[in-house]
Structure formats: structure tokens, C-alpha cells
Amino acid sequence: MLTALRISAAVLLALSVAFGLSTTVALAQKKAAPPVEEPASQEQVQSDISTRDIAIQSNFTGIEILIFGSVDFSDSRTPGEGRYDVITVVRGPNEPIVLRKKERVAGIWINGPGKSYSTVPGFYAVLSTRPVRAIASDQTLKELGIGLADFNFGRATVGSPQEQAYRSAMIRLKKQKKLFQERDDAVKFIGRSLFRGTVALPVNVPIGRYSVDVYLFRDGALASKSQGSLEVNKAGLEEIVYKLAFRRPFLYGLLGVLIAVLAGLAGWYAFRRD
Amino acid sequence: MFQIYLPIAEISVNLLVMLGLGAAVGFLSGMFGVGGGFMLTPLLMLSGIPPAIAVATGANQIVGTSVSGTLAQWRRGNVDLRMGFVLIVGGVVGAVTGVFLLKILREVGQAGLMISLTYVAFLGVIGAMMLWESVNAMRRARAGKTVSSRRPGQHNWIHGLPFKIRFPRSRLYISAIPPLVIGGLVGLLASFLGVGGGFIMVPALIYLLRMPTNIVIGTSIFQIIFITAIVTLLHATLNFTLDIVLAVLLVIGGVIGGQFGVRAGQKLRGEQLRALLAAMVLLVALRILFDLVLKPSELFTIVPLAGV
Numbered sequence: 001m002l003t004a005l006r007i008s009a010a011v012l013l014a015l016s017v018a019f020g021l022s023t024t025v026a027l028a029q030k031k032a033a034p035p036v037e038e039p040a041s042q043e044q045v046q047s048d049i050s051t052r053d054i055a056i057q058s059n060f061t062g063i064e065i066l067i068f069g070s071v072d073f074s075d076s077r078t079p080g081e082g083r084y085d086v087i088t089v090v091r092g093p094n095e096p097i098v099l100r101k102k103e104r105v106a107g108i109w110i111n112g113p114g115k116s117y118s119t120v121p122g123f124y125a126v127l128s129t130r131p132v133r134a135i136a137s138d139q140t141l142k143e144l145g146i147g148l149a150d151f152n153f154g155r156a157t158v159g160s161p162q163e164q165a166y167r168s169a170m171i172r173l174k175k176q177k178k179l180f181q182e183r184d185d186a187v188k189f190i191g192r193s194l195f196r197g198t199v200a201l202p203v204n205v206p207i208g209r210y211s212v213d214v215y216l217f218r219d220g221a222l223a224s225k226s227q228g229s230l231e232v233n234k235a236g237l238e239e240i241v242y243k244l245a246f247r248r249p250f251l252y253g254l255l256g257v258l259i260a261v262l263a264g265l266a267g268w269y270a271f272r273r274d
Numbered sequence: 275m276f277q278i279y280l281p282i283a284e285i286s287v288n289l290l291v292m293l294g295l296g297a298a299v300g301f302l303s304g305m306f307g308v309g310g311g312f313m314l315t316p317l318l319m320l321s322g323i324p325p326a327i328a329v330a331t332g333a334n335q336i337v338g339t340s341v342s343g344t345l346a347q348w349r350r351g352n353v354d355l356r357m358g359f360v361l362i363v364g365g366v367v368g369a370v371t372g373v374f375l376l377k378i379l380r381e382v383g384q385a386g387l388m389i390s391l392t393y394v395a396f397l398g399v400i401g402a403m404m405l406w407e408s409v410n411a412m413r414r415a416r417a418g419k420t421v422s423s424r425r426p427g428q429h430n431w432i433h434g435l436p437f438k439i440r441f442p443r444s445r446l447y448i449s450a451i452p453p454l455v456i457g458g459l460v461g462l463l464a465s466f467l468g469v470g471g472g473f474i475m476v477p478a479l480i481y482l483l484r485m486p487t488n489i490v491i492g493t494s495i496f497q498i499i500f501i502t503a504i505v506t507l508l509h510a511t512l513n514f515t516l517d518i519v520l521a522v523l524l525v526i527g528g529v530i531g532g533q534f535g536v537r538a539g540q541k542l543r544g545e546q547l548r549a550l551l552a553a554m555v556l557l558v559a560l561r562i563l564f565d566l567v568l569k570p571s572e573l574f575t576i577v578p579l580a581g582v
Contacts (some may be wrong), residue, residue: 058519060279061286096579100383108391108566109573111383116579169574203279203286238281241518245282245510253510256334256518257503260525264341267529271342 044072045086045216045224052228054201055235062203066196067127067187069214069226074193085128085135085217086187086195087146092123092232093208096154099170115166118154122206123179127186127197135217144215144222148182178202207232282517283327291321292520296527300339303528304535305542306551309336309470309498312397314524316558323520325386329376329468330509330516331524333502336470338525339532340498346536352492354443357485360450361475361493364457365464365501372465373508380513383577387566392467394563400473401555408548415545444485444493452483457497465505470498473555 047069054063067088074084098114126132132147142150148171157163174180179202187197212228234242244252276289295317303310311332318328347353379385435449456478460471472494479490510516539547 056279056281058279059277061277098383098577098579100575100577102570102573102575104569108387109568109570110387111575114383114577166574170576173572173574173576204284234281237519238279241281245514245516245518249511249514250507252518253507253516256510256516256521257337257506259518259522260334260338260506261341261499261503263522263525263529264338264343265345267338267533268342268345271533 042073043075043084043216043218043223045214045226046070046072047088047212047214047226047228049212049228049230052230054205054230054232056205056207056233056238057236058238060203060238062201062205064198064200065230066198067212067214068194068196070195071193071216071224083218084189084223085130086189086197087129087132087135087215087217088125088127088187088197088199089146089213089215090123090125090127090199090210090230091121091213092206092210093121094119095122095206096120097170099166099173101166101169115155115163117170120153120170120174122208123201123210124148124151124174125181125199126183127181127199128184129187129189129195131184132182136220136222140220140222146215148180177204179204201232205232207234278519278523280323280517280520282515283323283520285322287321287323287520289523292523293527295321296335296524297531298527299335299524300528300531301535301538302554303339304343304532304537305539306535306547308472308476308551309340309495309502310528311336311464311467311469311471311502312393312473312555313558315468316393316562323517324515325389326376326380326509326513326515327517327520329389329466330506330513331521332468333464333470333505333509334516334518334521335524335528336502337499337506339528340470340495340502342529342532343495344492344499347492347495350488350492351443352488353496354441354485354489354493355496356439357441357444357446357453357489358493358496360439360453361457361460361497362500364454364459365461365497366504368458368461368463369465369501369504369508371458372462373505373512375462376466377512389467390562390566392463394559394566396463396474397555397559398563400477401552401559403477404548404552405556408545408552411545412549444483444489446483446485448483456482461501461505464498464501465508468505470495470502472498 047067050066050068051063054065067090069086071084096116096118097120098116100111100114102109103112126147128135132141138150141147145151153167153170155163155167157167171180178200181199186199187195189195208231210230210232212230214226214228215222216224233239244255277286278289279286295314299310299314299317302313314335315328315332318332319325323331344353376385379388435451437450438447439450440447456475460475460478463469463474464471475494475497476490479485479494480487485493506516542550
């Protein structure tokens with residue numbers, strides 16, 4: 001058995017040299033072919049992010065990052081065969097929030113009592129090759145925490161229509177600000193195993209550590225997962241100002257007043273009449 | 275190209291727009307002799323700055339414009355220091371109260387509503403009164419009658435109050451209580467609305483205390499420096515809502531605009547100026563009122579829980 005394999009490999013090697021590149025596909029195919037009883041998916045997904053450290057400086061207007069990767073031991077024969085699907089989840093740090101709804105009281109619109117949510121990610125993006133529900137079952141997606149449909153925001157909302165209305169309003173508002181994104185055409189395969197996806201972080205992204213999870217699906221089942229992370233921080237002058245404002249607020253306030261007084265003096269001096 | 279990221283407001287704004295906004299408000303404030311905060315804060319909110327940051331940063335900008343305004347008034351001998359300090363004492367108490375009040379209101383989600391209602395009430399009443407008064411003055415001037423600027427010093431209930439202090443520059447001998455109360459009320463408004471409060475202070479000192487108008491304007495702008503400086507400090511330390519980058523842009527624009535505003539103001543007549551200012555005050559009040567009464571296009575708002 002072993003010698004037979006070795007011989008067939010040698011023959012294939014000779015063939016591949018003779019026929020050049022076109023046969024490498026066949027070779028890979030043959031390699032994966034031995035009918036050993038392996039689990040259905042032995043593919044491995046590898047991924048990385050174009051920018052792991054995002055610095056918010058004074059010229060920051062948002063940033064587009066690239067998440068790319070490859071499927072090792074891919075057994076798809078042609079590009080775009082559709083055997084594999086990739087879902088990427090970019091998730092920022094949690095920020096507890098209150099959602100308020102305006103109500104009409106005595107002719108004017110005022111905020112009603114709010115509903116608070118304890119585990120709302122400051123940023124959450126799901127990027128995929130196809131609509132996620134076409135890739136895997138709802139149960140699988142829920143277990144993996146993919147997608148906003150079953151997301152746990154730290155508040156029981158099942159069953160109550162009012163809670164559901166608030167919940168969907170919160171998701172809608174977050175989507176308007178581009179802080180929640182669900183894009184089912186954002187990941188594309190290039191060739192048999194290489195894929196890439198882009199995500200635009202808006203100008204108001206919260207700072208902190210973001211997790212970037214890449215899931216590889218094959219025929220509706222999770223085949224492999226790869227985890228990464230990226231860091232969003234203020235840098236340069238923005239960092240100095242931000243830290244001063246929150247760590248030495250009194251000094252920061254004094255500085256603000258001082259700048260204003262000096263500007264006022266300078267303005268008066270420059271424009272004085274005599 | 276001219277986009278600049280604001281570290282505290284966490285949004286990107288156009289550098290030239292913010293400089294221009296500061297200059298426009300500075301121009302108007304120089305022209306009318308008011309701080310201009312009542313226009314700046316709503317305008318900042320309209321350009322997407324969160325209300326709390328607009329209030330704190332607006333106050334910081336007024337510090338700058340009122341410093342140059344005070345220096346110009348000081349040289350004309352229009353600042354009553356003693357009256358100024360009495361107003362400041364009241365103002366500090368009012369400002370501290372206002373900042374805490376705003377903090378509590380923000381926690382229950384009614385800060386925006388209360389700010390808007392206070393704006394509508396004060397701007398509406400004062401705008402209407404000023405418009406009425408200035409239109410009457412213009413009508414009288416056209417009829418050929420002379421306009422008396424100061425009525426003779428009648429004695430009213432204010433003169434019966436205790437703790438009398440002599441204010442030589444204002445030629446007054448009155449109780450310290452009314453200036454303390456006026457100072458306190460203006461301080462409360464200043465911290466609450468992010469304004470200097472000149473639009474309340476000036477009529478109150480003229481009509482209630484019967485101070486000479488020129489001294490009123492100098493003294494009002496002098497005490498505004500201190501009140502807005504304290505308000506800025508309080509907001510920065512308690513609410514972390516001061517954006518210094520935005521403040522620098524607004525102050526630069528404001529100081530330059532203010533100087534041109536003073537020159538433009540000298541070409542217009544008093545009652546015309548007051549009518550124009552009144553019309554603008556009323557417009558701002560109406561604008562805010564419409565926002566309260568008309569059904570908002572978005573009923574829901576997201577607020578971060580517990581600030582920091």
C-alpha cells in the first residue's frame with residue numbers, strides 16, 4: 001500500500017513536471033484523494049488583518065481595513081465553485097447603553113423612560129460571502145454568535161412586542177451610524193483558496209481591542225476558525241488631549257480657559273486702535 | 275482636506291466651517307455687545323456636536339471673546355469692579371448649581387428637553403420685549419421726539435432691602451441682595467445653556483438696578499469672563515465634556531470676528547441694533563420651539579450609560 005502510494009506519487013511528480021502548472025491542481029486533488037476515513041473537513045483557514053493597530057489622529061475620517069486569508073487543503077477544483085463560505089465577525093469592546101423613545105406629552109416631544117442594554121458591542125460587523133442564513137442554519141449561527149438576529153444584548157426581549165420594537169430600533173440606529181454592519185457580499189474568493197474582505201470603520205469607532213474571527217464553512221458546517229484582533233487607539237495630539245481630559249480634568253479645564261484668555265488678549269492687542 | 279478629528283466629541287469636522295462659525299458668532303457678539311453663546315450652542319448642536327459638548331465648549335469660547343471685549347470696555351472706564359465682584363459671587367453659586375442640575379437631568383435623559391425649554395422661554399420673552407421696545411423707539415425717533423435713554427432714578431421696592439453697598443462707578447447705593455440674585459440666576463443659565471447670560475444680565479441691570487447702560491455693558495462682559503471660566507472648569511472636571519480642539523478653533527474665529535463686529539456695530543443706530551438682535555433671538559427661539567413641537571423624524575436615541 002505504502003509503496004504503491006510512493007510510486008503513484010513519483011509518477012505524478014514526473015507528470016507534473018512534464019505538463020507544467022496545469023497539473024498542479026490535479027496533484028493536489030490526488031493528494032487529498034486517498035480514501036482514508038478522515039473527518040469530512042480537514043481544511044484549515046488562516047487569516048490576517050491589513051492594519052492591526054489603528055491610530056486615530058487629527059486627520060482621521062474613518063478607515064477601511066482588509067481582512068484576508070486562505071483555505072489550506074482546499075479541495076475545490078475551480079475558482080468560485082461555491083463549496084466554501086467565509087464569515088468574518090469584527091467585534092469591538094462592549095459599551096452599556098440606554099435607548100430612549102420620544103413621546104408626545106402636552107404637545108411637545110419628550111424622552112420617555114429608557115431601556116438599558118448591558119452588552120452592546122461598540123462596533124460589530126458581519127462580513128460574508130453570501131447571506132449568512134444561506135450559509136449555515138440559524139442554530140449554528142446562534143451558537144457561534146454570528147449575526148444580529150439572535151444577538152444577546154444583555155436584555156431579555158423575547159416575547160414582548162414593545163421590547164422587540166426597541167431592540168430593532170437600536171439595531172437600526174447603530175446601522176445608520178455604521179457601527180453595526182451586516183454585509184453579505186463583502187468577502188470574495190480569489191482563486192481556489194485565497195479570500196479577502198473589507199470593512200470600513202467609521203469616524204466614530206470606539207477605542208479599544210477588537211476581535212476578528214474568521215469562520216470557514218463547508219456545506220453548512222463549520223470547518224475551521226481563525227482568530228485575530230486589532231487595536232484602535234488615539235495617537236499623537238488626540239491621545240494627549242484625550243488622556244488629559246479624562247485623567248487630569250481640572251488641569252485640562254484650566255488649559256482650555258488659559259488658551260481662551262490668551263486668544264482674547266492677542267485679539268484685543270492685534271486690533272487695538274492706538 | 276480640511277477635516278479635523280475632535281478627540282472628545284469623537285467626530286470629524288471641517289476646520290474652515292468651525293473657524294467660520296466662531297467668526298460669524300463673534301461678529302454678531304461684537305456688533306451687539308453680547309457673548310453670542312445663545313447662537314453658538316444651538317449652531318454647534320445643529321452641526322452634529324453632542325449637546326453636552328456644545329454647552330461646555332461654547333462656554334470656553336465665550337471666555338476668549340469676553341476677555342477682548344472687557345479690555346475694550348475697560349479702556350473706556352465702563353467696568354464697575356465692585357458690582358462685578360458681587361455679581362460673580364452670586365454667579366459662582368448659580369453656576370455650580372446649574373452644572374449639577376445638568377448632570378442629574380442627563381442621567382434621567384431630560385437634559386436636552388430642559389435645555390430647549392429654557393432656551394425657548396428666555397429667548398422668546400427677551401426677544402419679544404426687546405423687539406417691542408426697539409420698534410417703539412424707532413417709531414418715536416421717526417416722529418421726531420427725542421428718545422430718553424435713562425429714566426430718572428425712581429425709588430422702587432429694591433431700595434428697601436438691607437445690606438446696602440455703595441457702588442461709586444455706577445452711582446448707586448443699593449442692597450447687595452438684588453445683584454447677588456441676578457448674578458446667581460445668570461450663572462445658573464450660563465452653566466445650563468452654555469451661554470454667558472449677557473442677554474439676561476444687561477436688561478436686568480438696566481431695568482431692575484437702574485445702572486447706566488454703558489457701565490452695564492462693560493460690567494456684564496467683565497463678569498461673564500469669570501462665570502464662563504468656572505462653567506468651563508466645572509464641565510471639564512465633572513462631565514468630561516470640554517473639547518479643547520474645537521474650543522481653539524471657535525476662539526480664534528470668535529476673537530477675530532468679534533473685532534470686526536464691534537466696528538460694524540458702530541455704524542448702526544442703537545434701536546436698529548436692538549431690533550436686529552431681537553429678531554435674531556426670536557428666530558433662534560422659534561427654531562428650537564419647532565423642534566420640540568414637530569414630530570421628530572427619529573423617535574429613538576441611543577445614550578451611553580454612565581458617561582465614562
